[in-house]
Amino acid sequence: MNPRVLNMLSTLNSLEIEQQQNHNYIEEMPDNAINKKLSKENRIKVLNNYFFRNKDIYISRHNRFAPYPNHSHTFLEFNYMLQGSAQQIVDGQTITLTQGDLLLLDIGATHSIAALGKNDLLINILFRNNNINIEFLKDLRRSRSVLYDFLLKSSINLQQKSRQQTHLLFKTANNVKISQIIDSIIEEYFLKREYSNTIIKAYLQILITNLVRDYHLPENKQKSKKDKLIIAMLSEVDKNYQSISLKDLAKKYSYNRNYLSNLFKKEVGKSFTDVVMQKKITQAHILITSTTLPVNNIIETVGFSNKNSFYKKYYAFYKEKPLASRQNQNELF
Incomplete structure (x- = not known):
């Protein structure tokens, strides 16, 4: 990771300084970033496409020292544990992220995040599904074997039973290529270099391709x-x-x-x-x-x-x- 970017991500902002003192969550989102109608219907905060007004992909560092309340969103989201650890509850399931873990949250997934410590750096990468070419995704799926699809279906049925799977956890700590790609995405975003938006979109496709290729299905010990x-x-x-x-x-x-x-x-x-x-x-x-x-x-x-x-x-x-x-x-x- 570029030292300048890492320093930017580690530096406390004004909200964090206040949260560090009282450990109470302070709302960071403006009113127009929250879908009031969906929030009222679902009784939880629903974030909308406000973040994509001037860009295709939005990246931020999660604020520390206070628990983030249960919420949902109308876009896809990667949570990347750059440093430290974090505990989330995703649709009722407790998930602990450690350094190098990458959590993909589908549209409509609900999750809350426990308070992060000073050395915990959680990166949010938000993107809309139309940022990933549909034919590109279809081709990825076609390239997977039918065995992979069968095992995936079996593992989802086992873990989620009748519920729809709303997230995927990628354990990428030992995958140097994945970490290099994510570091490049983060650096391009925060250094704001020329053509960064185009480069980030290309990196995102490369990232998803590598995740699909290297994804290991959880072992199902209850096979009939x-x-x-x-x-x-x-x-x-x-x-x-x-x-x-x-x-x-x-x-x-x-x-x-x-x-x-x-x-x-x-x-x-x-x-x-x-x-x-x-x-x-x-x-x-x-x-x-x-x-x-x-x-x-x-x-x-x-x-x-x-x-x-x-x-x-x-x-x-x-x-x-x-x-x-x-x-x-x-x-x-």
Whole structure:
């Protein structure tokens, strides 16, 4: 972290000096930053898009020495623990952030924050969902395996039961790349250099890409026998998608082929054939956009025997032809 920026973030402001004396929260938001109608309906303070009047992303250091009351917001928010620790209650769940932790709060999530000490530096990064290109996010999701999606759904169901998940906690203390990206975002914002808004938006996409790539799902120790079987099958698809068949898996796990087919469709929500096809298409897309290999070679590499079938399915999935995907990717750099 740039020493000048770190010094700025560590220096007490006037509100903190007063809060340090009496430990009572002092409202820092102007009236037009609070949605009075939603606040009245939900009986908690709801922050609106006031922060984005002149910029796409708003960053601040959380004021210390007094507890921040329960509130919600109409935008997405990252809470980054730059230094020290902080305790929050997010939709009734207690979460303790330690140095390097990054908490993503969805629109509508409610949370309160316990009083921070002098050496606790919590950074708020606020952004609207339209700051992240929708196609960019779709492509991230498509690049994840169906196994990842299945495990994510299982972990959410286990932790949240019937409730919608409103936050994700990323333990990034040992991820040097993540900390460098966040430091760069914070430095660009507070140093107010030329083109900083454009650079911050680009860094935000890079940050989210790395978080998605490195996110580790919490271990679910309550997996049923069926879940374990589906996870094993999906793992096989990830490893051997080029040549895998349901017949081979039925033989390997000693199950009737039709039983496996029906169970897979019920638990995953897609047929085994569709999942294998998706894996082949997404792997082809990765090779098309990240290498200069001829498309015909890529088609063979991912296990397609019919080129016409590949082109039809690729277009149906990505809404563009393979070479157009490669060209669009090249134009980004």
